[in-house]
Amino acid sequence: MKLLTHNMLTSKCLKGVTVGYPLGIVVSFRSVYNFKAKDIKVSEVDFNSEFIARIIPKLDWATLWKAAESIGHVGELPQTLIQDFETNEEFLKKVHHVLLEVEVINGDLLCPESGRKFPINDGIPNMLLNEDEV
């Protein structure tokens, strides 16, 4: 799951949940040579500065920053959105990295209101609900 996707997801469809945003991220650990590492993949995605500049206004910046921080990939992103980001290529590249190149492979998404867990397996969040939850 990319962080851009996380920025759009809510658990609004759950019974009794009104906003359900933002979902918390809990990354599970995998063992690498007896060390525990967070199950996060960083892959390469083609950079398109115009796209990033256009997508930033649609984002909830605070949610993105929090999510990036909670998985430890916040890098040098500022906590509040800077002015004139459209022309700042360096900044757009950093945002691109956090939005599209960092992927959570295994873990859970947490509903902020009910605490319901949505498991992420193999990079695919499972947002299916049981019948009694609708």
Add this chain to the structure above:
Amino acid sequence: MVSIKIFLNHCTFHANVIEKRRKSYQFLPLEQHRARDISEAARELSSTVHPCQPSSFPGKTPSETFGIAKLMVTGFEWQAVDECKEKLNKNVKIIKERGKIYLNVFWNQFAQIQKMRSIDNVFIVADVRKFEFSGISKEADLQLFKDAVHNDMKLEKALNIWKNITGFQGKIYPTIDEYNRAEKDRKLCNTIITSIKGKKRGQDPSDTEKDEILRYRVTCERTGKHIFESAEVARAIGGELQDKYLWLVDLSTYYLEVVCKVISNELVTQLRVTHESKHHRNIVSFGPTTLRATVCYNLLRLAHPNLGDIIIDPMCGSGSIPIEAALVYSQCYIMGGDNHPKAVFKTKSNIEASSSKCKIDLLHWNVSQLPFKDSFVDIIVTDMPFGKRSGRMIDNRILYKEILIELGRIMKPLTGRSVLLTYDRRSFSTALQAARNLFCVTKTLGVNIGGLQAAVYVLKRTDISYEQFKPKFVKHITYKKK
């Protein structure tokens, strides 16, 4: 409507003719529609598309044009026309027929033609001629074809173009000795060839060796009332071509396919360029209802994606629509999802195979409870369960309604648009009535998907907010069987 305006501005006579026909089609029942289509197109064809003229010297000067026929899924012709105008030239003259378009291209434009995404197959128009059939004697009518091929039909220029485009290495004009030797060799190893399993039809012409003799087949398609059958025409023309050029007949492992179309009293001879249909791309692991990549492209075109748009396929199956979107519209963010675990895994393997570096993400969700905020998504393109191979018609009645209301919730008011492909029109129209305040239909297209009369609905979201909306109660009308 934008495309229509461009049409009128840039083309003078032909655009008007096509435009008039485009309008008049909407009111014609299917059968008349077809009859008009064929006769008018045939008339225009002989006057505008240059079959490769026998008089002109075979060469590849860039100024020389040659006729091209392209096949696509029936119903998406205008999308193909628009793509041609976009990628080649706004003023190019295009003749549209049912399921195919004809146009003249310059030699140097051919690379663009092969890159086009909305078309399945490409042919070179080698010859267009008219006959006057007696309609009484089969032999006499077939003799007309034989004489025409033997005396008048000169395929040299078309063959030259075909050879250059496909990269065929072998010999197109063998001598009698070479032919006899090849024929003898083939008889010896015929048993081996038939035992090789693999692709059903057609071979890649660029795989040939230097002194290999061209293997060919003739296929005939016939429309209209004739005394002869299409197989007989194919046999007659094929026999004459063999006598004339000394090629080897091979119905399954051929390099060149000559397609003869007999449309009422006209014969159009075409040479196939694409040895494999262009829709074979992107997908590695197939689901039960995987859509052709060309159809996906046409559906996406109908949505007009802009920079920074968010495209969603809530019922992606094996992921053909999201992958095609990610490859073509790199300025958009694409998300796909399905509720079936197998479909999700198939999509994952397909994404890894063909679009791993694109802006695409995959989720596991139920279409009636999509995990998105209200009024957020720009574009929804999806292939709904037809109720034939996937799902059941009886379930569609409730499912479609749920889908439309949920889509109405997540789409952006006023700017959100969705392109939905379905076969179950009745369920769709009742669902649309239930959600009628949320959507307005901007376009509907009748499309042929694997022989099924499917429909594409292009919907635009109205400016009514989801909170104000109350679903209308619609009674299901059931028709009694006689």
